[in-house]
Amino acid sequence: CxxxxxxxxxxxxxxxxxxxxxxxxxxxxxxxxxKRRQYEAVPELPMGLQGQVDFGQTTQMTTAGSRIKLYFYAFVLAHSRYKYIEWQLRPFVTDDLIRCLQNTFKFLGGKPKQIVYDQDRIIVVSENNGDIIFTQAFQAFRQTEHFEAIECRGFDPESKGKIENVVKFVKSSFARGRIFKDIRSWNNESMDWLQRRGNGKQHNGTKQVPAVIFAEEQPHLQPIINYQPAQEVAIERTIRKDNTVMYQSNRYSVPFGSYDAHGRQVVLKVNDDNLTIIDQQTGEILSEHQISTASGKLIQRSSDRRNRSVGIPKLMAQVVQSFTDQTAAHQFTKQLHQKYPRYIRDQLQVILRLRGDYSQQALDKALEFCLKQHLISATDFKATMEMLPEYEAHLDRVRDELATLPLAEATQAKLEILQPEVRSLEVYAKILKGAHHGTN
Incomplete structure (x- = not known):
């Protein structure tokens, strides 16, 4: 609708x-x-008291025909059900949450007295015998803006069922079937959707329009203090072949195998004397270091080094055992050893690290594809793991499109009896050796 x-x-x-x-x-x-589950009715909360926060993710088709994973932040005022959402291309970290909360407060023109959230790692460091220890950045933001942060268990309809419903609503009403162009357009479309439907249509539970009720609730919100986070510098870098990144004339290590031949981008975040290296695409923290005042040094964590304690034959056996077709796997590792005798340990460890990220079926498909296409390297194997599902989906779409192409009966009859000329492989062998077709 x-x-x-x-x-x-x-x-x-x-x-x-x-x-x-x-x-x-x-x-x-x-x-x-x-899916059905049992709920318990909870009383409505007073105006301006509580907002609820949660995160979600969806996988969308793009205008290029590929698939992309998107992440979103969602907020709802418990009384009026007035909503705000924001999307990005990577998982959320603490700085993203603080930015989204600030944008939410500006969108609302104020803030509630309480914010309910999951015990998420970007908000909570640990639960110390019932006392919640917040991340340093979130604690500073909370104390400056003077709101109460209330943690709850995940999937708890009594505590935060309103925001869970919003997350499902965003997925089903806004994201489902929508084609992704770019993140800016996507966020603009979501704001239009909020105005048109998320906040502009009657809520099924309250039987009221959230935008109308919010006009009454807005004066009950607290004023915004405009929190200014501590200055933090973010710098973009590319991981080098030796699994390091350069910063101020020093090399800082990342876990062995992080390097990608296509150029893996990371973000360096500098806070006081600490350097944090974050994957630009996924938001994963790869490594953290104390910044060195020296120059031309290698700053390396012991956990980032490659494992040299296991012999090459044992590593090769571990790789072979990772696949269902062990004969094909043995052939692949043997060719790897022949092609990269000096770097075989590195090659094998890259493949072994992929086992925890992909299913057995995906590993077996990638092995079959690499052997068939003569792609004998760990980098090519890793790239195949990442791209093969999209490649197969593309082939399926092409086959479906070809199957629906209208053909005249005469053309179809010709295609059925058409037999292409088949030359002997010897002809091509002679050409490759420098001979001309038809002569020796």
Whole structure:
């Protein structure tokens, strides 16, 4: 229904669209999968008291035909159900949460007295016998803005069911079936969706429009203090072949195997004397170091070094045992050893590290593809693991499109009897040796 409005096809009653979709489900036998659980009714909270925060992620099709994972932050005022969402291309860290909360407060023109959240690692360091220890950055933000932070268990409808419903609503109403162009357009579309539907349509529970109730709730919000985080410098770098990054004429290590031939980008965050190296795409913290005042030094953690305690034959055996077709795996490792005799340990360890990130089926498919295409290197194997699902999906789409192409009966009959000329492989062998076709 929202999609029809967004595409300017007109305004339709949701009940009308629901009946139409119901008929489609019956006609095309499309099952509707639902999950049911028991809930307990909770009393409505007073105006301006509480907001709830949670995170979600979706996988979307792009305009290029590939798939991309997107991450979003969601906020809802418990009384009016007035919502705010924000998207980005990598998992959220503490700095992202603080930025999103600041944007939320600006969007609302104030802030609630309480914020309810999960015991998430970007907010909470640990639970010390019931006393929550916040991350340093979030604690500084909370104390400056003077709001109460209330932690709760995940998937707890009594504590934060309102925001869990918002996360599901964002996925089903906004993200489902939408094509991703770029993150800026995506965020703009989500803000339009909020105005049109998220906050502009009647809420099923309250039977009120969130935007209307928010107009009454807004004066009860607390004023914003405009927290200024400690100055932190962020610098972009590319991981070097020796699994280090350069900063102020020194090399700082990252875990062995982090290097990617296609250029793996990282962000260096400098806070006082600490250097944090973060994967630009995933948000994963790769390594942390104390900044050295020297110059031309290698600053390396022992945990970042490659494991030299295991012999090459044992490593090769471990790689072979990682695959279902061990004969093919033995062939692959043997060719690796022949091609990279000096770097075989590095090659094998890169493959071994992939076992925890991918399924057995994905590993076996990548091995089969690499042997068939003569891609004999750990870097090519890793790239195959990452790209093969997208490549196979592309081939499936091409086959489906070709199957639906209209062909005249005469053309189809010709294609069925058409036999291409097949030359002997000897012809190509002679050409490669420098001979001309038809002569010796």
């Amino acid at each position: 929202d999609w029809l409005e967004e595409q300017n096809y007109g305004n339709y009653a949701e009940s009308t669209v629901r009946r139409y979709v119901k008929q489609l489900r019956v006609k095309y036998k499309i099952d509707k999968h639902t």
